[in-house]
Amino acid sequence: MAILVDKNTRLLVHGITGHEGEFHSQQMIEYGTQVVAGLTPGKGGQRACDGRVPVFDTAAEAVAATGANTSVVYVPARSAADAMLEAADAGISLIVCITEGIPTLDMIRVCAYLKQKGARLVGPNCPGLLSPGQAKVGIMPGHIAIPGPVGVVSRSGTLTYEVVYALTLRGIGQTTCIGIGGDPLIGTTFIDVLELYENDPLTEQVVLIGEIGGSDEERAARFIVERMTKPVTAFIAGRTAPPGKRMGHAGAIIEGGAGTAAEKIAAFEAAGVRVAEHPEQIPDLVAVLHPL
Amino acid sequence: MKLHEYQSKRLFAAHGVPIPRGDVATTPAEARRIAQELGRPVVVKSQVLVGGRGKAGGIRLAQTPEQAEQVAGEILKLNVKGLPVRKVLVDEAADIRQEIYLGLVVDRAARRTVMMASSEGGVEIEEVARTNPGAIKKVPMDPFLGLRSYQTVSLAKGIGLAGEHFRAFDRIARGLYEAYLAGDASLAEINPLVVTAGGELLAVDGKMVLDDNGLFRHPELAQMRDVDEETPAERQAREAGLSYVQLDGQIGCMVNGAGLAMATMDIIKHFGGSPANFLDIGGGARAERVATALRLILADTNVKAVLFNIFGGITRCDEVAKGILVAFEEVQPAVPLVARLVGTNEAEGRAILEGSGYRLITATTLAEAAQKAVAAASGKLAA
Numbered sequence: 110m111a112i113l114v115d116k117n118t119r120l121l122v123h124g125i126t127g128h129e130g131e132f133h134s135q136q137m138i139e140y141g142t143q144v145v146a147g148l149t150p151g152k153g154g155q156r157a158c159d160g161r162v163p164v165f166d167t168a169a170e171a172v173a174a175t176g177a178n179t180s181v182v183y184v185p186a187r188s189a190a191d192a193m194l195e196a197a198d199a200g201i202s203l204i205v206c207i208t209e210g211i212p213t214l215d216m217i218r219v220c221a222y223l224k225q226k227g228a229r230l231v232g233p234n235c236p237g238l239l240s241p242g243q244a245k246v247g248i249m250p251g252h253i254a255i256p257g258p259v260g261v262v263s264r265s266g267t268l269t270y271e272v273v274y275a276l277t278l279r280g281i282g283q284t285t286c287i288g289i290g291g292d293p294l295i296g297t298t299f300i301d302v303l304e305l306y307e308n309d310p311l312t313e314q315v316v317l318i319g320e321i322g323g324s325d326e327e328r329a330a331r332f333i334v335e336r337m338t339k340p341v342t343a344f345i346a347g348r349t350a351p352p353g354k355r356m357g358h359a360g361a362i363i364e365g366g367a368g369t370a371a372e373k374i375a376a377f378e379a380a381g382v383r384v385a386e387h388p389e390q391i392p393d394l395v396a397v398l399h400p401l
Numbered sequence: 402m403k404l405h406e407y408q409s410k411r412l413f414a415a416h417g418v419p420i421p422r423g424d425v426a427t428t429p430a431e432a433r434r435i436a437q438e439l440g441r442p443v444v445v446k447s448q449v450l451v452g453g454r455g456k457a458g459g460i461r462l463a464q465t466p467e468q469a470e471q472v473a474g475e476i477l478k479l480n481v482k483g484l485p486v487r488k489v490l491v492d493e494a495a496d497i498r499q500e501i502y503l504g505l506v507v508d509r510a511a512r513r514t515v516m517m518a519s520s521e522g523g524v525e526i527e528e529v530a531r532t533n534p535g536a537i538k539k540v541p542m543d544p545f546l547g548l549r550s551y552q553t554v555s556l557a558k559g560i561g562l563a564g565e566h567f568r569a570f571d572r573i574a575r576g577l578y579e580a581y582l583a584g585d586a587s588l589a590e591i592n593p594l595v596v597t598a599g600g601e602l603l604a605v606d607g608k609m610v611l612d613d614n615g616l617f618r619h620p621e622l623a624q625m626r627d628v629d630e631e632t633p634a635e636r637q638a639r640e641a642g643l644s645y646v647q648l649d650g651q652i653g654c655m656v657n658g659a660g661l662a663m664a665t666m667d668i669i670k671h672f673g674g675s676p677a678n679f680l681d682i683g684g685g686a687r688a689e690r691v692a693t694a695l696r697l698i699l700a701d702t703n704v705k706a707v708l709f710n711i712f713g714g715i716t717r718c719d720e721v722a723k724g725i726l727v728a729f730e731e732v733q734p735a736v737p738l739v740a741r742l743v744g745t746n747e748a749e750g751r752a753i754l755e756g757s758g759y760r761l762i763t764a765t766t767l768a769e770a771a772q773k774a775v776a777a778a779s780g781k782l783a784a
Contacts, residue, residue: 136715187617212585212615213507218544220512250714250745265660267712271767274712274744291659293509293587320660323509346663349648349670350679357644357659357681359614360509365527370667387668389767 111240111285112260112305112312113203113231114142114179118244121146121177121201123184123192125157125164129207130183133248134158140251142244146171148180148192168199179203181237181246186210189233193219197226204296205246206232213359216294223296230296234359236266236288249286257282259395260306262299263318264291264325264358268346272318272391279392284312291358293322299329307337314340314398316391317382321347322361322368330376342394343377344385345370402611405448407490408625409607412584413591416576420604423492432473435491436466445472448488449481450630452525457481462494484629495605496598501560502526502537503574504590505581513541514581516548516574520560522593523606536560548578562596569602584622585615634697641693643682650675651778653698653707653736655691657682657716665710668767674775677704684716688727695732706778708770709740711750718742718750726757737762737777737784741770760784 120137124130125147135158138144146165147157153166165171168180180196182189182204189208196204204223211233223230231238237247241254248266253274261276261283263269273286284306289297299317306312315337319326326345333341348370350356352363363369374384385391404412410420422439425448426432436443447459454460459481463469469491479486500522508515519537521529529536538559540552553571562570573594581589588610595605616623628636638645644659648666652674656662659681666676678701682694698707711721721742741764742750754761762777762784764770776782 133715186614210614212618213587213612214514214544214582214585214615217507217512217514221544248715253714253744263660265658267656267658267714268660268664270714270744271661271664271712293507294512298510318660320663325510328510344664346660346667348667349676350663350666351646351648354646354679355613355644356646356663356679361659361663367527387671387768388664 111243112309113285113287114238114240114246115243118179118246119143119145119175119177120246121148121168121171121175121180121196122162123148123180123182123196125149125162126152126155127183131157133183134162136251137245140245142246145175146177168195168201172199172201177201179205179246182206182208184208190215190219193230194222197223197228202228204228204230205235205237206230207235207237207247209234211292213294216292220294220296231287232290232295234292235290235295236269238285238287240285241283247288249288253277254286255282257284258311258313259283260309260312260315261286261318262302262306262315263288264320264360265318265346268388269318272316272344272388275389275392276316276395279396281392281395284309291320291360293360299325300332303329303332303337303341307339312339314342314395316395317341317343319343319345319373320358320361321345321350321356321363321370322358324368326373327376330380330382333380333382340398341382342385342391343382344388344391345373402613402616402626403450403630404609404611404625405450405488405627406446406607407448409589409609410604412580412609413577413604413607416579416583418573418576418580418591418604419602420607421492421495423490426473426489426491427487429470429474429477432489432491433466433470436463436469439491439493442494443469444492444494445469445476446490446492447476447479447481447486448490449484449486450627451482451484454481459486487629495595495603497595498598499596500593501562502529502590502592503577503594504588504592505577505586506588508541511541513544515539515541516552516556516578518556518560522595526590526592548575565600566596566602573602573604584609585612585619586610587612634700638697643680643690643694643697645697646679647701648676648678649703650677651703651705652774653677653701653704654710655680655682655694655698655707656710657684657712661710661712665708665767665771668771669708669774672768672771672775674771674778677701688724691724692728692731695728695734699732699734699736704736706737706739706774707734708774709738710767710770711742713742713744713746713750717746718744719746719753722750722753725754726759729759737782739764739770739774739777741765741767
């Protein structure tokens with residue numbers, strides 16, 4: 110089993126005729142994802158990805174014609190908010206936003222509106238989701254993962270790939286890998302994903318990759334104490350990050366002395382979570398609980 | 402992007418927030434002229450993008466234009482927390498009876514803008530949060546309803562403001578919220594907001610941080626960026642679309658992805674070295690981008706070795722390796738280089754680097770790469 114995306118995912122791609130959108134749509138199709146529709150206003154009626162995917166002008170038309178239940182957003186930052194709102198309005202229940210650089214005040218409105226509509230958002234500024242052997246939605250490289258019992262959740266992109274690949278090389282597979290995004294305001298937080306993994310019968314343990322900024326990791330630590338029965342292994346990036354500077358991700362900043370790696374590591378350790386010193390230790394810590 | 406006090410206050414004033422009369426001076430003579438025009442005692446305030454200006458002697462009172470000139474001269478020679486003072490704000494001094502705090506921030510966890518007020522004005526809000534959290538009152542804002550008057554009344558009452566000031570407080574709170582929205586800010590605060598002897602409310606100090614992601618729709622605000630906010634290298638990086646933060650270590654880092662870049666800095670430290678920078682070259686393998694990044698890293702004379710840590714996902718390692726070699730043609734590095742390529746086509750990528758004729762130290766794991774970089778930086782390892 111997997112969480113959020115699987116064989117039943119019917120995907121709508123926002124910006125399918127753009128450079129990124131088309132490239133990644135091809136990759137997702139090759140991985141086996143059901144890409145059922147594309148969206149580019151003004152290009153309705155055309156077909157994308159070598160004629161395999163019908164293109165629509167509006168999300169409502171795409172959903173009506175194809176039964177899409179999930180959408181992924183590749184459009185530029187200035188139109189990404191609109192894409193997410195449109196998807197929610199069309200009844201899409203899972204919206205994954207890859208786009209980076211969306212203004213925070215736009216995201217406040219988008220998150221509030223999606224909540225009203227009952228839609229879940231993953232991202233923005235995230236690599237998306239990958240359920241090995243079933244489906245991928247976003248930009249994660251498919252071949253680095255294999256099916257197995259570990260659920261992975263992360264605020265990062267390539268650091269996640271690094272950890273997933275290291276697990277795979279050790280023969281430890283994954284139920285699902287989720288990048289929740291590096292922005293200050295994201296739709297799905299660590300807690301949301303931990304809860305999904307806790308309830309997923311095939312996930313036996315969880316790897317969580319956090320970083321400096323905000324307090325999502327601290328809340329995750331509290332959740333682990335109160336609600337998780339499955340073991341969690343964590344890594345926190347940014348021990349050496351200076352305060353007051355954004356480290357690439359808009360959300361990765363130590364502000365007013367808060368959001369440091371030390372605080373997050375302490376919170377996890379107090380919650381009984383094993384925290385790796387560096388990413389390559391993660392497979393070792395996971396393997397202890399996962400004898401092959 | 403941080404704005405100076407004078408810039409923030411002018412934006413607030415444009416939305417109806419009362420601020421003291423005053424102007425900006427870059428020379429003592431200008432400060433004197435401004436004080437003369439105001440015709441009242443003034444406060445001369447250094448305009449630097451750090452807190453703690455008062456304690457550093459960067460905010461001083463002057464009774465006469467002559468004093469203003471003298472004080473401005475002294476402040477313009479100051480360094481506040483390493484930043485040289487290039488401008489002073491000369492404001493009419495207020496006769497202060499009460500100081501409060503009013504601010505707007507993004508609450509990441511609640512996904513809302515929150516308005517905060519505190520009875521302890523003139524003190525950093527983080528300090529109040531630590532020492533007297535009960536003094537801070539907060540109202541979360543619904544993005545579709547905005548700020549409502551009943552909310553500002555509850556804040557004003559909550560911090561003990563007299564009822565006669567509720568209306569003025571409401572107008573200021575709304576003005577602050579409008580300025581915050583109009584500028585796509587992530588923080589806007591008035592600290593202190595004062596009640597004067599004449600019973601007026603006045604924004605004596607102001608601070609605004611703009612969301613960099615919102616600047617594309619505010620070109621006029623983007624122009625307000627102060628060069629002192631970032632180092633010259635950081636500025637070049639921003640203009641080249643690279644994410645770069647200069648640090649004070651010896652090992653230059655070139656990494657794809659922000660999380661991996663932080664993890665790379667951390668592991669260098671873990672093995673006893675010190676990172677010279679954070680650098681995310683982003684996706685793809687464009688040689689031009691790698692070359693720009695390499696130039697930035699090598700311009701830092703502290704750098705004794707460079708570590709390339711690249712995870713090939715969709716981008717293949719052999720493509721990245723070719724990009725690195727093209728960059729080397731352009732920028733010939735004189736320090737040891739350690740390269741670790743992992744992921745898609747890693748063997749091909751490593752072969753390209755090893756067969757290139759450049760003296761490169763290669764590594765397979767991140768731990769090995771970090772240890773080799775630390776050794777190379779201290780002259781204990783050469784290619």
